[in-house]
């Protein structure tokens with residue numbers, strides 16, 4: 001299964017979630033992000049003596065498509081897409097089996113989601129298919145209970161579904177990355193529980 005973490009908006013947690021998922025699921029990552037956040041984190045992982053992740057960085061859209069064409073269907077892989085619109089990122093959206101779109105439940109974030117939805121609509125029309133993204137609430141206040149802003153938006157947009165899992169704002173997510181670790185490698189942590197829950201939901205969808 002090709003799992004793509006995508007949003008045309010930057011800074012929503014794509015790389016952070018890709019990292020913790022890849023470690024939790026023991027799968028490779030394709031890094032399409034120019035900032036190479038995860039290559040850097042993987043170097044920290046090596047320095048700290050942990051077994052490094054496999055990170056693939058395609059040199060061109062062609063080499064990306066070729067690599068994906070040969071990817072075995074029964075093997076999982078995670079794609080971390082850059083926070084902008086491009087042909088490469090659209091190709092990733094088209095070839096993936098599951099798109100996960102991290103989103104923050106704030107009114108100010110809604111314009112970005114509309115824009116991403118528009119991209120999915122254009123791509124669906126062009127490729128004569130119906131592409132769906134699974135909206136994942138991320139970086140939410142741990143005590144928040146009301147997600148009606150995002151629930152209403154997802155209800156009204158045909159290329160979006162809302163995931164059951166909710167990922168809160170937690171220091172464990174970035175502190176572990178600072179030493180190249182994943183939250184699933186912690187002994188006990190709420191962040192670990194959330195990622196485990198997310199992996200369960202991904203497997204159910206696959």
Ligand SMILES: Nc1ncnc2c1ncn2[C@@H]1O[C@H](COP(=O)(O)OP(=O)(O)OP(=O)(O)O)[C@@H](O)[C@H]1O
Pocket residue numbers: 009010011012013014015016017033035037081082083084138139140167168169170171173174
């Ligand atoms: N659940 C979370 N808890 C705590 N911090 C978070 C969480 N999600 C994201 N962050 C923080 O938000 C910032 C942006 O995250 P990240 O770099 O993963 O976003 P991105 O979508 O990959 O951005 P870009 O599009 O620029 O690649 C980082 O500092 C990250 O540590």
Ligand SMILES: [Mg+2]
Pocket residue numbers: 014015016033035037080081082083
């Ligand atoms: Mg990123």
